[in-house]
């Protein structure tokens with residue numbers, strides 16, 4: 281694919297939104313077209329589904345309803361935002377993706393990790409990130425930081441422990457496509473390690489760092 285698709289995963293307050301912003305700034309400064317997006321959301325339909333999913337009015341939603349709504353939002357996201365952006369050479373940074381469904385609905389809600397992964401693979405026609413950064417932090421630290429109150433944050437400690445363990449299992453199963461970082465380090469330190477790893481998946485089209493090698497309007 282001409283561009284790149286990079287995902288940030290992790291529990292509440294792990295620093296996903298912070299790292300998305302820092303990486304976006306670094307990549308824009310290096311001449312990339314960057315699209316920052318999030319799940320659930322990223323599209324008009326996805327944001328509407330997000331309201332349903334995370335609003336207090338949805339407390340007690342059946343677990344399967346929740347799983348299907350996340351998958352529906354992701355289907356729209358993959359088909360109408362992520363794929364077209366990557367196809368034109370952009371770097372797409374998503375705050376959460378498939379592994380969040382596997383961790384929250386598959387593991388923590390007990391619907392089955394493989395079943396939820398399969399649902400998402402169907403929904404996205406198999407769109408796999410080039411790199412998934414798992415920001416790993418003790419849930420008590422993350423929840424202490426989290427600001428955007430949502431329905432998941434109210435879940436008990438065992439739920440968040442299950443989420444964390446699932447992210448780590450997914451990463452361990454495919455080490456080449458994941459980067460697990462301790463997220464209790466200062467944000468700038470985390471960002472530097474993210475940037476280093478992301479270099480390997482960036483589209484070649486953008487000028488290299490510090491490179492005066494670009495040929496404006498030119499051919500190869």
Ligand SMILES: Nc1ncnc2c1ncn2[C@@H]1O[C@H](COP(=O)(O)OP(=O)(O)O)[C@@H](O)[C@H]1O
Nearest residue numbers: 292293294295296297298425426463465466467
């Ligand atoms: N590495 C870090 N160390 C300390 N605080 C952080 C770090 N990363 C983010 N924060 C702070 O923690 C809070 C939650 O961060 P955020 O990026 O919104 O997390 P998430 O999107 O994963 O829920 C914010 O107030 C943010 O400034």
Ligand SMILES: [Mg+2]
Nearest residue numbers: 296297298375
């Ligand atoms: Mg966030």
